[in-house]
Amino acid sequence: MTPHIPDNTTAGAPAADTTTHITVEGFDSPIPEIIDLDSPRDGVPLVIETQSGLERCAAAIAAGTGPAGVDAERASGFRYGQRAFLVQIRREGSGTWLIDPEPFGDLAIINDALKGVEWILHAASQDLPCLSELGMWPDKLFDTELAARLAGLPRVGLAAVIEQLLGFGLAKEHSAADWSTRPLPEPWLRYAALDVEVLTELREELIELLEADGKLEFAEQEFAAILAAGVAPPRIDPWRKTSGLHQIRDRRQLAAVREMWLERDSLAQKRDVAPGRLVPDSALVAAAKAMPATVPQLLGTKGFHGRAAQREAPRWLRCIAAARDLEELPPLHLPTNAPPPPRVWTDRDPEAAARLSTARPLLQEKAEQLNLPLENLLTPDYLRRVAWRPPADTTEAAVAGELRILGAREWQIGLVAPLITEAFLNPQPLPAKEPREPKP
Numbered sequence: 001m002t003p004h005i006p007d008n009t010t011a012g013a014p015a016a017d018t019t020t021h022i023t024v025e026g027f028d029s030p031i032p033e034i035i036d037l038d039s040p041r042d043g044v045p046l047v048i049e050t051q052s053g054l055e056r057c058a059a060a061i062a063a064g065t066g067p068a069g070v071d072a073e074r075a076s077g078f079r080y081g082q083r084a085f086l087v088q089i090r091r092e093g094s095g096t097w098l099i100d101p102e103p104f105g106d107l108a109i110i111n112d113a114l115k116g117v118e119w120i121l122h123a124a125s126q127d128l129p130c131l132s133e134l135g136m137w138p139d140k141l142f143d144t145e146l147a148a149r150l151a152g153l154p155r156v157g158l159a160a161v162i163e164q165l166l167g168f169g170l171a172k173e174h175s176a177a178d179w180s181t182r183p184l185p186e187p188w189l190r191y192a193a194l195d196v197e198v199l200t201e202l203r204e205e206l207i208e209l210l211e212a213d214g215k216l217e218f219a220e221q222e223f224a225a226i227l228a229a230g231v232a233p234p235r236i237d238p239w240r241k242t243s244g245l246h247q248i249r250d251r252r253q254l255a256a257v258r259e260m261w262l263e264r265d266s267l268a269q270k271r272d273v274a275p276g277r278l279v280p281d282s283a284l285v286a287a288a289k290a291m292p293a294t295v296p297q298l299l300g301t302k303g304f305h306g307r308a309a310q311r312e313a314p315r316w317l318r319c320i321a322a323a324r325d326l327e328e329l330p331p332l333h334l335p336t337n338a339p340p341p342p343r344v345w346t347d348r349d350p351e352a353a354a355r356l357s358t359a360r361p362l363l364q365e366k367a368e369q370l371n372l373p374l375e376n377l378l379t380p381d382y383l384r385r386v387a388w389r390p391p392a393d394t395t396e397a398a399v400a401g402e403l404r405i406l407g408a409r410e411w412q413i414g415l416v417a418p419l420i421t422e423a424f425l426n427p428q429p430l431p432a433k434e435p436r437e438p439k440p
Helices: 051-063 108-113 124-133 144-151 158-166 186-194 199-212 216-229 251-271 281-290 295-299 306-325 342-348 350-370 380-388 396-406 410-425
Strands: 019-024 027-032 065-074 084-092 095-099 118-121 140-143
Touching (some): 065 124, 065 199, 084 124, 084 199, 095 186, 118 124, 124 216, 140 144, 140 216, 144 158, 144 216, 158 199, 199 216, 216 410, 295 306, 380 396, 380 410, 396 410
Parallel strands (some): 065 118, 118 140
Antiparallel strands (some): 019 027, 084 095
């Protein structure tokens, strides 16, 4: 393993022996003692914000070699939506580039420059949606976070993985910053550049780990599945994701949450501000439960306080009044084909409960043997669904077919279908329920 080491030794002086060792399930690897990664090797790049600069950037990236490290910074909690406010790219032979997407309609020219190039991202599912909005989508992917999970690393955040495998300390103090700030402060730009500084080296180390455990094919199938899935479609009734909505048990109150959520979302989009900065979810739920009819009543509700709340109070009261007058109320729950919570299976379908309780330990044991998280061996929802509604014929081929329909990858199916089939053919009896003591 030969990660990049910052040039911080005196010329001509022998380097101190600071080597230590880490072991990941039998993979013994010498790495240097932790060295702070505090400055990009080529310095902090200027931010690209003109068309001529973007064209120069695209030409340089296209002329580079090997995979490209890619990252994006958003302004979650500050601005409306999840759009990128900075895109970072590093490729061998072209250096590191920082691009401000705001002046451009899209970054299709950068996407064209990366045609056929493997992109290295950490936790790709977080950045791919906002990159897609800019007209960027990889032809090939390497996700260092997912690779670290499959390799069995104990911590899989970017800074932790870099520290474990490369011996560098990477600060993450600006990860939750407001990246819509202009101009971006120099320390933030240094942080952004460092996020892609060693992704190529990190990819090489992870490939070595995965190959040593025979898991590289697992990772490649996972990466291909992410690309094939594309960006998730918009949620149906996104207002139902309001935090604390489970407290609402009345359909008219639920309608009040919906009306206020939709109004807040429209206002947030118009002002380009995160909805929660206007009114937090907890305040919407509290107001829906109280159903106030006057401004003083609303301002007495938890979460509605301050000058901004007083100024906008009539807006929220109109939403509550509209909900109060509605004739057609939203259902408390949307129809779903998902199985019920496993805690009720014993009463509702003891055979399904026995199938699930027998299969789970077998999969857990297999995950431990492979040194990877159980949820990466098989999505827990897939196991629940196939246990609740098993195939008509309990054969390995039938179970594999059901898992394939649900979206399991071939490497997962090959490992778990025999175990699930065995569990379904020989379910262990459920433990007898202890009788409840009568209430005094």
